[in-house]
Amino acid sequence: MGSRIRRETLVKWAPLLVLIVLCAFFAAMEPRFLSTRNFARILIAASPALMVAIGVTFVIIMGSIDLSMEGTVSVCAVAFAFCFLWLGGTLASWAWLALPVAMLVGAALGFINGLVHVKLRIPSFMASLAMGFVGTGLAMVMTGGDRIRIEDELFRSLLTERFLGFPLMVYVAGLFLLVAWFIQTRTTLGRNFYAVGGGEDLAIASGLNVNRVRVLGFTLAGVFFSVGALLAVGRIGIAETATGNNFMFLSITAVVVGGTALWGGLGGVWNTLVGVLIVFVIGNGMVVIGLPGYVQDGVLGILVILAVILSTDRKSISFVK
Amino acid sequence: MSTFIKDFIEKEKINRRNFLFASAYGLGGVAAMGALGPGMARAALTDPTIAWSYRNRTNPYWNEIVSGGEAFVQSLGMSKDALTHLINEGSSEKSLADVKAILAKTGGNLALAIDTNDAPNARPVVEAVAEAGAYVSTLWNKTDDLHPWDFGDNYVSHMSWSDEGPAEQTARILLDAMGGKGGVVHLGGIASNNPAIERLNGLKNALKDYPDVELLAAEPADWDTQKANQVMSAFLTRYGDEITGVHCANDTIAYGVLEALRAEGIEDMPIVSYDGNPQAVQLVSERKILATVFTNPHWGGGITAALAYHAAIGTFKPSEEPNAHREFYGPTIMVQPDDALEFKANYLDSVPTYDWTDFWGPSNGPIVYK
Structure with a gap:
């Protein structure tokens, strides 16, 4: 009994341990890694990806998967940029409305994604992947392949204004992390995600409208993708079709490394935070200690496998698919 | 001009x-x-x-x-x-x-x-x-x-x-702007792409004539703005003030580098890039980028x-x-701050009407095999 508790405790805290060990390792190799300025750099890079990863966390807790993030992020970024420039091009005018508009676009895309999955009975993997392609294509059509620059100093203060050494976008990401945590633990919807992911048959037998929960889950994911898009535009000052690039790999890796199980019912937003930090600490740390680029990808792959081994109790699952 | x-x-x-x-x-x-x-x-x-x-x-x-x-x-x-x-x-x-x-x-x-x-x-x-x-x-x-x-x-x-020659020219512009001393970092394309290799070689060729400039690091940024942004941030941690110039393999990389520097409040870092995209040409005219190459x-x-x-x-x-x-x-046409606006007016804002029977006029000499 005693060893079982230890194993569970270890599994629960393994991602955090991995993160701490990684930080200690990089700090030992290069003391400058531990500076506040470097942590600010890591958090700037991680903030958009954290939002996207939180979105997909809810879907993964339900036992589904959402691969539409690259397309959704691109469409939201481009829609925001067009709307923002059309309404005046500065946050001090009505252009601030572009922020909620972008989130509505994200919600709408997620909603359609959920409907395609539930009503047409297409596996979420395929439905969301296809929706992602639709999104990328849509962003391409909207921009014609051009980049749209967002120069507004007020909006760009997300990156340029600092409080206690960290730019505002880091605090915005932190705020949405708390919102996600609230949804996960304090709302019926949040607990229903776990019910669906932990045992769908049981959830249906208890009278839960599983389809409704699923559609809402995808919609919520879409909203978080759009927040990720806004932060990505805030970070680079450019909205384009390529804004969504790489988010699929980053966010899915981060969720899994953080210890949220791909078969659903386990994990949560704090796991995702730790997972995102692991991925970005590795990315930053390897450049900081001077590892060549081709080694970095390999090391990241190995660390993903290691993290999954450490953070999930393989004996407790009956099959792997 | x-x-x-x-x-x-x-x-x-x-x-x-x-x-x-x-x-x-x-x-x-x-x-x-x-x-x-x-x-x-x-x-x-x-x-x-x-x-x-x-x-x-x-x-x-x-x-x-x-x-x-x-x-x-x-x-x-x-x-x-x-x-x-x-x-x-x-x-x-x-x-x-x-x-x-x-x-x-x-x-x-x-x-x-x-x-x-x-x-x-x-x-x-x-x-x-x-x-x-x-x-x-x-x-x-x-x-x-x-x-x-x-x-x-x-x-x-x-x-x-061939990108090696033009990349060497932009590198010389960069190294001169650095005063011929200090440290330069290179952010490259996908490591196996031929243009990525040639553009890094261009920098290395130019560096032979500048013994007081050290190539601090060369990392692939995969032609990607966001990746370039992250790599540049990490470079700033590793090298800090040692970096006095940035050589970018193309314009999209330069955009990411500029934003990584802006986040740190660094406004006057010498940067050169490649490709001559309209946005980059605009940045050249504002002297945010010192040179780009239009093909x-x-x-x-x-x-x-x-x-x-x-x-x-x-x-x-x-x-x-x-x-x-x-x-x-x-x-290849080198675009620099003094002629950027003129270049933009001639080539980007309105596409010139070319004489399509002037087959070899603008070309750049016979292909040389190594």
């Missing part, structure tokens, strides 16, 4: 004049041939289908290439839909299959411009075209042992770009189609041209 652009425009004028003389002479030639009877007009095709085979149009670079092809077709008095698009979506197999299909459909009455997607695919494509009696000009990809002059007239020409894909796409077409209808006979007119480098 830079003498570079002045020279370039001057060169174009002279070439145009030469062409007028040449075409007058050519018309005389045609008349003479007519006098000798129809038996002489053997190789030339009449009204061949003009086709461009390329990856896809969603990529801005290829979009520019194909817009040049369309401009050429329009210059012949046809609608731009007269250009047949063969889209290979990055598949060499599809590229070859498309070519064989259109050869069969047109019975060899074809003028083809093509990037064969990868170098080994160029040979089967060229062989298929030559066998059908059609005409082909290639862009970018071919193996070093494949030459137009080995195929008589049917393999008209090959154009490519004029619009002209490249148009002239490749024009070469195949004019060889096909017999305007010139490829086998009578020197080798330098059959394998040559495409144009």
Whole structure:
């Protein structure tokens, strides 16, 4: 009994341990890694990806998967940029409305994604992947392949204004992390995600409208993708079709490394935070200690496998698919 | 104003004049041939289908290439839909299959411009075209042992770009701006891409003349703005104030670098890039970037189609041209702060009307094999 508790405790805290060990390792190799300025750099890079990863966390807790993030992020970024420039091009005018508009676009895309999955009975993997392609294509059509620059100093203060050494976008990401945590633990919807992911048959037998929960889950994911898009535009000052690039790999890796199980019912937003930090600490740390680029990808792959081994109790699952 | 652009425009004028003389002479030639009877007009095709085979149009670079092809077709008095698009979506197999299909459909009455997607695919494509009696000009990809002059007239020409020289020039501009001392970092393209390798080599060549500048690091940023942003941030942690200049493999990388620096409040770092995208040219005019290199894909796409077409209808006979007119480098134009606005007005805000029979004027010398 005693060893079982230890194993569970270890599994629960393994991602955090991995993160701490990684930080200690990089700090030992290069003391400058531990500076506040470097942590600010890591958090700037991680903030958009954290939002996207939180979105997909809810879907993964339900036992589904959402691969539409690259397309959704691109469409939201481009829609925001067009709307923002059309309404005046500065946050001090009505252009601030572009922020909620972008989130509505994200919600709408997620909603359609959920409907395609539930009503047409297409596996979420395929439905969301296809929706992602639709999104990328849509962003391409909207921009014609051009980049749209967002120069507004007020909006760009997300990156340029600092409080206690960290730019505002880091605090915005932190705020949405708390919102996600609230949804996960304090709302019926949040607990229903776990019910669906932990045992769908049981959830249906208890009278839960599983389809409704699923559609809402995808919609919520879409909203978080759009927040990720806004932060990505805030970070680079450019909205384009390529804004969504790489988010699929980053966010899915981060969720899994953080210890949220791909078969659903386990994990949560704090796991995702730790997972995102692991991925970005590795990315930053390897450049900081001077590892060549081709080694970095390999090391990241190995660390993903290691993290999954450490953070999930393989004996407790009956099959792997 | 830079003498570079002045020279370039001057060169174009002279070439145009030469062409007028040449075409007058050519018309005389045609008349003479007519006098000798129809038996002489053997190789030339009449009204061949003009086709461009390329990856896809969603990529801005290829979009520019194909817009040049369309401009050429329009210059012949046809609608731009007269250009047949063969889209290979990055598949060499599809590229070859498309070519064989259109050869069969047109019975060899074809003028083809093509990037064969990868170098080994160029040979089967060229062989298929030559066998059908059609005409082909290639862009970018071919193996070093494949030459137009080995195929008589049917393999008209090959154009490519060498980025090493121009990248070395931008590097020199950067190193001079750094005062010939300090530390430089390079953010590259996808490590295995040829342009990425050539652009880094350009920097390394220039560095030989600047012993007091240290190449602190060279990391791939995969032609990606966000990746470049992260790599530059990490460089700032590792090297901090040691970095006094940044050499970027292309414009999209430079955008990410600029934003990483802006996040740290660094506004005056010397940066150079490559490709001459409109946004980068704007940044050059604001002196945020010190230099970028424009390769004029619009002209490249148009002239490749024009070469195949004019060889096909017999305007010139490829086998009578020197080798330098059959394998040559495409144009490169250095854009620097003093001439950026003028360049933008001449090349980007309005696309210049090119003389599509000035085949070699803006080109950049014969291809040299290492």
